[in-house]
Amino acid sequence: MNPVIEQLRAAVGAAHVLTEGDLGAWEEDWRKRMRGKALAVVRPGSTAEVAAVVRACAAAGVALVPQGGNTGLVCGGVPDASGTQVVLSLQRMNAVRGLDRENLTLTVEAGCILQSVQQAAEQAGLLFPLSLAAEGSCTIGGNLATNAGGTQVVRYGNTRELCLGLEVVTAGGEVWDGLSGLRKDNTGYDLRQLFIGSEGTLGVITAATLKLFPRPAASLTAWAAVPSLEQAVRLLELAHARLGPGLTGFEVMGQFALSLVVKHFPQQRVPFASESPWGVLLENSDHESEAHARAQFEGLLEAALEQGLATDAVVAENLAQAAQLWHARESISMAQAQEGLNIKHDVSLPISRIPAFCRETDDLLAREVPGARLVNFGHLGDGNLHYNVQAPADADGPAFLREQEDRVNQLVYDQVHRFGGSISAEHGIGALKAGTLPGYKSPVALSMMRAVKQALDPGNLFNPGRVLAG
Structure with missing residues (x-):
């Protein structure tokens, strides 16, 4: 028996150290692009147990691969094929630790499913706005580790902008408690920003304090047929001017992408799919009233039609219709997989x-x-x-x-x-793009990133080969 396995069992209990049977749920990525082999899958139930696992693996020189819901798209949360890495699954750590209504914050453990975070906020009459297709299975720790985006970034920002504090287990097995919930704290380097988006390469996020927002009085959804991307960009500019901060979502979909939804999910309603080169899905959240939101929306769409920015448009009449429109947008990836x-x-x-x-x-x-x-x-x-x-x-x-x-x-x-862009907007680098990144990232930036990695994880304990190749 490998000595480190016994230490891991002592740390978290034998039932939560998996070494036999089908471990595919942890060893294979969601897209089935990579299947690795783990030395063990370890499922701690507390921050203290995570720290004990990290200390045991550090002492034995065994690499750790932190994993949330395993819904990532760049092979960043599964082990390599060596059979020497331990998968550290945070899924048991799924508690809501507390909600501070006056401070508009919610503190949750890293294994908390995103949908559960949304529901905890909703039950308090508040809003946690992060929303993406995998919200029923992805975890908040994974969202933070990859700085997830989603459909409401235009108003609320990426996950980075929604986090006020973190609890992290370091490579030395120490626990950094940074769950303050402060919106202003200029006492040195902002350490949480190093860990957000680091894809589990610098430390293990075990909990987070998240920003909450008042729920809008109304949220309306519209779908517009747009003749070109140039017109879509101009429509976005007009929407910003007309709706201001009420514009929470602005999605664009090419005609071929929508044709795949029609082909593979014919029961779905996809407006103007065969009539327009592009579709735009807009969301307007209003803190006054539904009547005010609808008047704003209709005014925007009338102006868009008059200016030739759209050729047709429809506003959802109720929540069910809005959900149908969003479902059509979210079905593109599934339809593409079917194709x-x-x-x-x-x-x-x-x-x-x-x-x-x-x-x-x-x-x-x-x-x-x-x-x-x-x-x-x-x-x-x-x-x-x-x-x-x-x-x-x-x-x-x-x-x-x-x-x-x-x-x-x-x-x-x-x-x-x-064109001055980035090869990864919201999915991260993982293992899939680690070898590609040096061709498109400044050597100075890469040098600083390696210096941070060396300082925080000198033994290359966390997720080796991800983000930074070699």
Whole structure:
């Protein structure tokens, strides 16, 4: 018996150290792009147990892979194939520790499912605005570790902007309690910002204090048919001017992306799918009344139609209709998976440059990869596109990925870099992009990142090979 296994069992209980049977739920990523082999899956139930696990692994020189809901898209939360790494699953640590109504904060453990966080806020008559497709299974620790985005970034920001404090277990097995909930604290470096977005490479997030917001009096959803991306950007500008901070969501969806939803989920209602090159999904949250929100929305859409920014539009009449519209948007990824294998890109660009980027990159891929189909959709309100490339209709999907993925990635990422964008907007780097990052990140930035990693994790204990390759 490996001595470290016995120490781990002593730390968390034998029932929570898994070494046999099917461990695929922890060893394989959600997209099934990577299947590793763990020495063990350890499931601590408290911060003290996490610290004990870290100390045991540090003493034995065994690497740890922190894992939340395992819904990541860049292979950042699964072990490698060596069979030497321990998966540290935080799913048992799912308690809501406390809610401070006057301070508008909620403190939860890292394994708390995002949907549970939303519900805890809702039960108190408040709002936690982070929302994304995996909210029923992703955890708040994973959201923080990857600085998740979602559909309401345009109003509330990424997860980074929604966090006021963290509790973290360091590489030395110490516990940093930074759960203050303060909005102002200029007493040195803002340590929480180092751990948010670090993808489990610097420490283990075990709890967080999150910002809450008053619930809006009304939230309305509209869908607009838009003739071009240029018009979509102008519609966004008009929406900012007309709705101000009430604009909470602004999604854009290409016609081919929506056609896949129609094809694979014909029971869904997808407005104007066959009539318009682009669809835009808008959300307006109002703190006055539904009547005020609807008047604002209708005024915006009338102006958009008059200015030629939209050719048609529909406003949801109730919550059920709004949910149907959002469901159509969220179904694009599932429809794309039904269509076959594809090459995914999660990129961000200055919003003003998105139309030119898409026009030029579309043409480039049409020349270099004949028959490739573009599934383009995303969060236009914050400049984040999921610029995905589907294999040609008659192609062998696995062969297409083997032969074209590296080349397509380079073509797209070179274009992103040329237009001043980022190769990862909200999904992170993980293992999938670690080897690619040096080609698009400043050497000075990479040097500083390595210095931070060396300072906080000198033994390379946490998630080796992720974010920073080598």
